[in-house]
Amino acid sequence: MIDKIVPSIEAALADVRDGSTVLVGGFGGAGVPEELVDALIAQGAKDLTIVNNNAGNAEFGVAALLKAGRVRKVVCSYPRTADSHVFEALYRAGKIELELVPQGTLSERMRAAGAGIGAFYTPTGYGTDLAKGKETRMIDGRGHVLEHALRGAIALVKAERGDRWGNLVYRKSARNFGPTMASAAKCTIAQVYEIVELGALDPECIVTPGIFVTRVVKVPRKKTTVVPAEAAA
Amino acid sequence: MSYAKLTREQIAARIARDIPEGAYVNLGIGMPTLVGNHLPKDREIFLHSENGILGMGPAPAPGEEDADLINAGKEPVTLLTGGAYFHHTDSFAMMRGRHLDIAVLGAFQVSVSGDLANWHTGGDAIPAVGGAMDLAVGAKNVWVMMEHLTKSGESKIVPRCTYPLTGIGVVKRIYTDLAVIDVTPRGLVAGQLVPGLSFDELQRLTGVPISPSGARAAA
Numbered sequence: 001m002i003d004k005i006v007p008s009i010e011a012a013l014a015d016v017r018d019g020s021t022v023l024v025g026g027f028g029g030a031g032v033p034e035e036l037v038d039a040l041i042a043q044g045a046k047d048l049t050i051v052n053n054n055a056g057n058a059e060f061g062v063a064a065l066l067k068a069g070r071v072r073k074v075v076c077s078y079p080r081t082a083d084s085h086v087f088e089a090l091y092r093a094g095k096i097e098l099e100l101v102p103q104g105t106l107s108e109r110m111r112a113a114g115a116g117i118g119a120f121y122t123p124t125g126y127g128t129d130l131a132k133g134k135e136t137r138m139i140d141g142r143g144h145v146l147e148h149a150l151r152g153a154i155a156l157v158k159a160e161r162g163d164r165w166g167n168l169v170y171r172k173s174a175r176n177f178g179p180t181m182a183s184a185a186k187c188t189i190a191q192v193y194e195i196v197e198l199g200a201l202d203p204e205c206i207v208t209p210g211i212f213v214t215r216v217v218k219v220p221r222k223k224t225t226v227v228p229a230e231a232a233a
Numbered sequence: 234m235s236y237a238k239l240t241r242e243q244i245a246a247r248i249a250r251d252i253p254e255g256a257y258v259n260l261g262i263g264m265p266t267l268v269g270n271h272l273p274k275d276r277e278i279f280l281h282s283e284n285g286i287l288g289m290g291p292a293p294a295p296g297e298e299d300a301d302l303i304n305a306g307k308e309p310v311t312l313l314t315g316g317a318y319f320h321h322t323d324s325f326a327m328m329r330g331r332h333l334d335i336a337v338l339g340a341f342q343v344s345v346s347g348d349l350a351n352w353h354t355g356g357d358a359i360p361a362v363g364g365a366m367d368l369a370v371g372a373k374n375v376w377v378m379m380e381h382l383t384k385s386g387e388s389k390i391v392p393r394c395t396y397p398l399t400g401i402g403v404v405k406r407i408y409t410d411l412a413v414i415d416v417t418p419r420g421l422v423a424g425q426l427v428p429g430l431s432f433d434e435l436q437r438l439t440g441v442p443i444s445p446s447g448a449r450a451a452a
Contacts, residue, residue, distance in 0.1 A: 027284045027321070028307035029300055080361035081307075088359060100360050103283065104325030104367035111322045123370040124329060127401040129353075130362065143401075172318055173284050174301040179320040207320070 004166040005195060005216045009039040012189045012217040016040060016154055019072075021049040023110065023152035023181040024062060028054070031174035033158040033191045035219040037061045040156070046070045051110070051152060053103065053177065055079035055087035066090060075150065077103035102130060107180055109150035114183025114212070119148040155185035159208070162192040163199075166213030167206045175207065182212040189214060193221045236429030238410040244378055246271040247425070248337055248408050252278055256334040257327075259283070259368055261351075262306040265337040265378050281333060283364040285324045288316025305364065328364065329371035336372035338365065340379045340404075342394045345441040347404040347416040349377065350396035362399075369400030381409035381438065388440030390414065390421070411435060414443065422446050 006012045013036065016022070022040070026032030041064055048071050055074045056063030063086040065071055074096060079087050090096040101109070102124045112120055121144035125131045135146035157178040159168035168190055170178055182188045190208075195218050239247070241264055249271035252258055259281045260268050269291065272278050280289040283305045290311035293299070298309035312318075327333060342350040352365045369375055379389055390407065407414040412435055413425040424446030426435055432445045 028303055030284070030303050031301070078361045078363040080359045084359075091359060098360075100362060102362050102366040103321075103364040104329050104371075107321040107325050122329065124366045126370070128366065128398045129360075130366065170318075170320075172299065172301040172312070173282070173286055173303055175318055175320050176284050177321045180322045 003164045004210065004213060005162075005164050005218070009035055009191070009217050009219065010043070012036070012215045013039050013043045015187075016043055016045040018045050019047045020045060020153040021051065021151070023155040023177075023185050024050055024052040025155070025157040025176065025178045025181050026052065026054075026061075027173070027176040029057070030172070031158050031170070031176045031178055032061055033156040034061050036156040036158075036189060036191050036217075037065055041065050041068050041070065044070075047072050049073040049075065051075040051106070051150065051181075053077055053106070054081060055084055055098075057081055058083045059086065063087065066096065071096060073097035073099065075099040075101060075106070077101055077106050100130060105147050106150070107177065109147055110152075110177075110180045110184035113149035113151040114180065117149060119146055121145065122147055150184065152181065152185035153187065155181040155188040157182050157188065157190050157208075159190050159192050161194040161196050161201065162190055162213070162216040163196050163201055163210075164216070165198060166190070166208075166210030166216055167201050168192070168208040168210075168213060168216075169201055169205060170207055179208045179212075182208045187214045188212055190216050191219045192216055193219065236427050236434075238381075239427060240410075241267055242271070244408050244410055247413065248376065248378060249273065252276070252335060254278070257281055257287070257332060259328065259333050259336045259372065261336065261338040261365070261368065262363070263339045265339055266304075266306060268337055268378070281324075281327060282310070283321075283324055283328065283368075285319050285321060286310070286312065286316065287319070287327075288313040290316070325364070325367055328367045331371060331373055333368075333372040335374045335376060336368040337376045337378055338368060340377045340389065340407075341396045342389050342391050343377050343379075343404050343407055343416075344391055344394050345416075345421060347402045348394050349375065349399045349404050350394040351377075351399050353397045355397055365399050369403045374405045375400075375403045377404050377407045379407070379409060381411040388438060391440050411438070415446075420444060
């Protein structure tokens with residue numbers, strides 16, 4: 001019997017190695033796998049490359065991982081927010097490397113990794129500082145930039161519900177990078193609020209099919225997460 | 234003759250008036266978000282949010298906020314009936330793939346040829362780009378919403394951008410607190426000057442040659 005459900009968040013992360021590239025879902029506060037990131041801090045892996053849209057907020061989640069000194073490099077599109085002081089201090093002290101990537105290119109580079117594409121040409125960023133040093137090409141009269149696939153050793157994603165085959169559904173805009181990151185890592189770990197029986201997820205509506213998911217772990221729903229009555233629709 | 238600059242809300246209202254029924258529209262973070270407050274109630278307009286929403290609605294009533302439903306600026310929003318959620322890669326396919334009719338973006342500078350600088354002031358600031366470059370190259374029409382002049386009185390419409398570029402030749406129209414300026418192959422064409430502002434005065438304030446829209450109304 002295939003059962004991707006692991007009993008604890010510690011068990012889910014037991015084999016994360018030093019030097020890994022870890023894809024972390026979330027956009028702003030939505031879809032951040034906070035419990036998995038906290039467990040990664042406790043797990044102790046270091047010298048990590050973190051791929052996330054942002055570079056951590058306040059003192060929790062990715063920011064706490066940065067603060068603990070576990071991250072060598074951040075690959076992201078938007079490291080500067082009102083409360084991104086942990087990243088800013090490390091960056092200004094030269095203690096962390098930043099690879100800044102336009103958001104759609106970040107997402108597409110991971111899609112390419114998951115889809116077996118080595119690299120692709122995109123018009124995004126052509127002629128800008130973010131294309132410096134990259135191969136370019138004119139296609140249909142427009143400048144394009146060559147961008148390479150971005151693969152993770154590990155992906156940490158947050159979904160709403162999952163089953164033992166690893167099928168996932170998400171909730172509202174918390175979906176964001178989850179499905180793409182799930183496809184782009186060697187080992188994808190999904191935290192869910194609810195584990196359901198096989199067949200309980202409508203096959204027409206499964207967003208991430210289980211083939212992209214290695215482990216599923218249930219976490220308690222946070223009291224701070226407002227879930228209105230129509231949430232289950 | 235004296236004139237009054239438009240307020241941000243007034244610029245937003247002007248832009249909203251020009252968005253047609255059925256348009257798929259992305260409103261950038263910051264000032265452009267105000268356009269959402271002025272969309273005509275009698276038109277169906279689809280607002281897109283880069284983090285995976287089409288048919289985005291207004292801010293929720295106090296107490297109805299949902300941490301899983303936010304806009305690109307990370308503020309709580311709602312979903313209109315008929316709206317949809319999707320993942321980031323699909324969202325950016327909509328943006329980059331020429332599916333959006335209009336993107337309204339803020340800017341530090343726009344050049345006479347429609348180059349856009351809106352993501353980085355250079356120097357010591359930590360660079361952050363988000364989805365700006367994807368919108369700049371991908372939307373069918375990039376409209377800029379900005380004040381005509383910097384705080385120190387310099388034109389934000391320039392011969393060449395001195396701030397780092399977001400996209401080359403992408404801006405079609407500029408809505409400022411003084412006028413509406415179309416970027417055309419023949420140069421910049423200004424119309425809808427605020428009452429009391431002469432064309433000569435607008436030309437004096439603007440860093441590059443402009444021509445009056447004349448008999449031809451702004452398209």
